[in-house]
Amino acid sequence: MRAPMPRGPLSERVLASLTSGDVDPALPDEAVRAADASADLLVDEDVQITLTALYELHHQGLDGVDDRLEWDPTLLRTRAVLEERFEAQLRRDVAVPDDLLAELEASTATEGLAPAVARALFDLTSRDEGPSLSAYVARKATDAQLREMLVQRSVYQLKEADPHTWAIPRLQGVPKAALVEIQADEYGGGRPERMHAALFARTMRGLGLDDTYGRYVDDVPAITLASVNMMMMFGLNRRLRGCVVGHLAAFEMTSSQPNRLYGNGFRRHGYDADVTWYFDEHVEADAVHEQIAGRDLAGGLVEQQPALRDDVLFGAAACLAVDGRVGRHQIESWTAGESSLRRPVAVGSPA
Amino acid sequence: MSTETAPVVLTACADGPILVRGDVEIRDAAGRVVPRRRATVALCRCGASGIKPFCDGSHKAIGFRTDDEVPRPPEPVPAPGDGPHRDAP
Ligand code: FES
Numbered sequence: 001m002r003a004p005m006p007r008g009p010l011s012e013r014v015l016a017s018l019t020s021g022d023v024d025p026a027l028p029d030e031a032v033r034a035a036d037a038s039a040d041l042l043v044d045e046d047v048q049i050t051l052t053a054l055y056e057l058h059h060q061g062l063d064g065v066d067d068r069l070e071w072d073p074t075l076l077r078t079r080a081v082l083e084e085r086f087e088a089q090l091r092r093d094v095a096v097p098d099d100l101l102a103e104l105e106a107s108t109a110t111e112g113l114a115p116a117v118a119r120a121l122f123d124l125t126s127r128d129e130g131p132s133l134s135a136y137v138a139r140k141a142t143d144a145q146l147r148e149m150l151v152q153r154s155v156y157q158l159k160e161a162d163p164h165t166w167a168i169p170r171l172q173g174v175p176k177a178a179l180v181e182i183q184a185d186e187y188g189g190g191r192p193e194r195m196h197a198a199l200f201a202r203t204m205r206g207l208g209l210d211d212t213y214g215r216y217v218d219d220v221p222a223i224t225l226a227s228v229n230m231m232m233m234f235g236l237n238r239r240l241r242g243c244v245v246g247h248l249a250a251f252e253m254t255s256s257q258p259n260r261l262y263g264n265g266f267r268r269h270g271y272d273a274d275v276t277w278y279f280d281e282h283v284e285a286d287a288v289h290e291q292i293a294g295r296d297l298a299g300g301l302v303e304q305q306p307a308l309r310d311d312v313l314f315g316a317a318a319c320l321a322v323d324g325r326v327g328r329h330q331i332e333s334w335t336a337g338e339s340s341l342r343r344p345v346a347v348g349s350p351a
Numbered sequence: 352m353s354t355e356t357a358p359v360v361l362t363a364c365a366d367g368p369i370l371v372r373g374d375v376e377i378r379d380a381a382g383r384v385v386p387r388r389r390a391t392v393a394l395c396r397c398g399a400s401g402i403k404p405f406c407d408g409s410h411k412a413i414g415f416r417t418d419d420e421v422p423r424p425p426e427p428v429p430a431p432g433d434g435p436h437r438d439a440p
Pocket of ligand 1: 287397399407
């Protein structure tokens with residue numbers, strides 16, 4: 001994708017290193033300084049865009065950046081420094097409710113670990129209160145806000161499923177088969193035009209948006225980048241395999257009904273089935289995926305490696321907490337009559 | 352593709368749908384084939400889905416429970432050669 005625009009001194013130096021190929025040895029120290037000076041890394045524009053650029057080296061790469069920099073030790077150290085603090089903040093801010101843990105212990109004794117973990121995850125995801133973006137979109141969002149929502153989501157949805165795919169070779173047996181079963185469906189079951197990222201691109205085009213991968217990265221705020229960066233961090237670090245599994249389970253478990261509501265929002269504005277296909281597809285697909293993800297993937301992993309139980313729950317809780325902030329930012333901006341983006345999107349303008 | 356046919360497996364999910372894995376035709380009440388769009392599908396068994404016969408997650412909203420579904424004791428599996436003895440009196 002196109003290299004993003006810097007948003008502060010750290011990203012300025014990181015992007016200069018990337019585009020010149022001459023990696024500044026002071027980057028890790030700069031990263032420590034930037035992260036330690038930040039009051040809230042989740043909304044730190046400079047830190048989050050830096051992470052986005054560094055992670056992209058492992059996915060589609062950045063235009064004009066040498067592919068070999070993916071494994072440059074200084075850049076990897078820079079990323080590690082940011083990840084360490086990002087993860088620490090998430091572990092501080094995100095809590096798994098005590099009564100949920102107590103219930104999990106009790107139901108493990110009666111029904112076994114895998115079903116108990118699935119039950120705990122369904123319980124956790126059903127507790128999610130707070131304003132619902134999907135309900136807002138279904139009832140109130142204007143046409144311009146629908147576009148904004150697509151722009152916000154495009155950062156992840158155009159690479160939908162990719163961050164979780166990193167977990168496949170780190171799993172074995174039941175949870176591995178479960179993850180592959182989910183991901184195969186995400187990737188269209190062998191038909192590229194049915195790939196969820198391709199369906200999302202179709203919806204974007206239906207609203208006159210540019211579906212180029214990474215096209216709107218510069219337009220979205222740090223909190224949106226943070227939600228994608230968190231998945232990347234969970235996915236790329238084998239140590240965090242429990243977190244990425246929990247994240248996917250929570251993601252799937254909070255998807256079917258919200259997608260029905262998103263679809264309703266677009267139907268309310270007169271968009272046809274071609275535009276709502278993406279959302280309609282998820283209503284059915286994610287009702288399947290949430291079952292596989294709960295019991296076979298998350299439950300199956302914890303059964304094999306009980307020490308990962310708390311990371312699975314933490315990954316799920318982190319998904320709910322961060323995506324909750326992403327949604328709240330959009331609702332609050334729109335309710336205040338403002339854009340949720342960093343700059344207004346020129347619809348249909350060339351990249 | 353292998354020519355051997357794997358058995359179709361139905362999995363009853365706690366408080367949720369029935370997952371269907373394997374090659375099986377699904378028909379609606381009028382006998383028409385319901386197009387199958389994915390390898391594994393979830394059939395609604397709570398009655399609340401808006402996309403029947405498939406599940407759309409509505410079972411959670413209505414608090415559908417299956418706790419009364421007691422796990423059955425395992426069926427005794429006959430050992431090979433332990434079948435009915437037709438020549439027995
Ligand atoms: S079983 Fe899921 S909606 Fe009925």
